[in-house]
Amino acid sequence: MKKGFAFTITFFTLAFLILTLSLFLYSFTASSSKRAVEISSLDRINTLSSSIETSAKEIFNSHSLITITSTEVDSITITENIPNDITSFNTAMQNFKTHIESSFTDTTLDLNPIKTTLPLLIYPNLILYNHDFANRNISIIPQELNLKGYTITITTSYSISSCDTVLTSGTFPIQLTATGSGSTSCSVPLTNIDATKPNMITIKSGGNKKTTLYFDNPQLLLIGNLDNSQITISTKIKLDQSGTFAQKTIFVTYPESILSMDIPQLNVKRRSTITLYP
Amino acid sequence: MKLSKLNSRFGNKGFIFSMDATFALIIVVFMLSMANIYVILGSQASSIDVQTNKYGDDIIKILDEQGTLQTLNQATINTAIQTLIPSNYDISISIKCKIYPAGTEQTVTAGSITPTDKDVFSGTRIFIIANADTTQEKYCSSRYWIWLK
Numbered sequence: 001m002k003k004g005f006a007f008t009i010t011f012f013t014l015a016f017l018i019l020t021l022s023l024f025l026y027s028f029t030a031s032s033s034k035r036a037v038e039i040s041s042l043d044r045i046n047t048l049s050s051s052i053e054t055s056a057k058e059i060f061n062s063h064s065l066i067t068i069t070s071t072e073v074d075s076i077t078i079t080e081n082i083p084n085d086i087t088s089f090n091t092a093m094q095n096f097k098t099h100i101e102s103s104f105t106d107t108t109l110d111l112n113p114i115k116t117t118l119p120l121l122i123y124p125n126l127i128l129y130n131h132d133f134a135n136r137n138i139s140i141i142p143q144e145l146n147l148k149g150y151t152i153t154i155t156t157s158y159s160i161s162s163c164d165t166v167l168t169s170g171t172f173p174i175q176l177t178a179t180g181s182g183s184t185s186c187s188v189p190l191t192n193i194d195a196t197k198p199n200m201i202t203i204k205s206g207g208n209k210k211t212t213l214y215f216d217n218p219q220l221l222l223i224g225n226l227d228n229s230q231i232t233i234s235t236k237i238k239l240d241q242s243g244t245f246a247q248k249t250i251f252v253t254y255p256e257s258i259l260s261m262d263i264p265q266l267n268v269k270r271r272s273t274i275t276l277y278p
Numbered sequence: 279m280k281l282s283k284l285n286s287r288f289g290n291k292g293f294i295f296s297m298d299a300t301f302a303l304i305i306v307v308f309m310l311s312m313a314n315i316y317v318i319l320g321s322q323a324s325s326i327d328v329q330t331n332k333y334g335d336d337i338i339k340i341l342d343e344q345g346t347l348q349t350l351n352q353a354t355i356n357t358a359i360q361t362l363i364p365s366n367y368d369i370s371i372s373i374k375c376k377i378y379p380a381g382t383e384q385t386v387t388a389g390s391i392t393p394t395d396k397d398v399f400s401g402t403r404i405f406i407i408a409n410a411d412t413t414q415e416k417y418c419s420s421r422y423w424i425w426l427k
Contacts, residue, residue, distance in 0.1 A: 015309040022316035051404040062408040091412045095378035099417035
């Protein structure tokens with residue numbers, strides 16, 4: 001009698017164990033399934049977001065009339081015309097914003113941070129490349145002394161008579177080559193200046209000031225076109241890649257997060273900027 | 279005669295033993311069935327769902343980066359799909375492009391017809407067909423639906 005009772009108890013314990021384990025398995029898989037749905041949803045958001053970023057980059061490349069290139073691991077070259085008309089860029093971005101926001105109600109493209117000055121941020125050294133389109137100026141503003149030099153190439157539509165310099169000797173290398181109409185040109189050969197003090201190069205045409213390059217602390221460069229004739233400026237910025245910047249990839253973005261996605265169903269909020277280079 | 283002799287010797291123990299065995303069998307079968315049901319329900323792998331979605335994402339990304347989507351040509355897109363999609367999957371793609379400010383819309387569909395009796399996974403990718411003239415630039419959304427055949 002006792003044996004039978006013990007047998008029945010053992011049997012029920014084993015059966016209960018099997019049933020409990022199978023319920024555990026079921027419950028574990030159900031939660032895995034929920035995670036899988038969440039992962040899939042996040043993947044879809046990521047695909048959408050990265051494709052929006054790629055399209056915005058394509059609009060920048062097609063309409064901004066700014067070219068970003070890099071031929072050396074420690075430098076980046078930005079080429080553009082001054083004055084630069086960004087009307088086409090702003091129109092294309094506005095059309096893109098309309099398309100995105102009407103197609104995806106959870107997505108917002110904020111153009112306010114870029115539509116007036118079209119600022120670019122160069123990583124890893126956090127150098128701000130900014131515009132003042134109305135006054136035909138470009139400014140390159142490092143946050144600290146973390147550049148290794150500027151090489152500036154300017155092509156003008158006017159004839160060049162001289163490059164006047166007011167430079168203070170130092171350790172920061174700069175170089176300028178200016179080519180004008182009628183085979184005129186002037187240049188400032190590789191020169192080390194004191195980049196913590198004001199320095200000035202003025203390109204003149206027949207005695208008139210036409211283009212100015214102003215250097216100041218900390219390694220700031222301001223290029224201004226003093227009249228409406230279009231000039232092409234190519235600025236090669238050599239970055240300090242030592243210390244914390246060693247072996248870090250150079251890339252260029254807008255300084256602010258202009259793309260935001262807010263999906264309350266998934267409790268997901270995503271803010272991102274647009275990578276313009278590479 | 280023999281049966282009555284056995285009955286008189288063992289009483290109704292045989293009957294009770296059979297009943298006991300039958301009940302035990304019923305309980306065992308019930309327990310195993312329940313366990314089996316939960317195991318089967320649990321083994322319907324969710325990783326397949328994620329994988330299906332990933333296939334869809336990858337295919338639409340390749341079509342975009344190859345420039346195939348930008349052709350807006352159904353035959354070209356269909357040919358490219360055939361070379362990319364694994365044989366046990368099927369995909370349907372719908373592309374809608376808009377020109378601003380005119381609002382003109384162009385729609386292209388490619389791939390197979392989306393089934394109604396299968397689990398279908400979908401995703402969206404944005405692309406543009408750039409044009410120096412912004413009034414001719416196309417802003418497109420491509421949506422895909424992918425499923426196991």
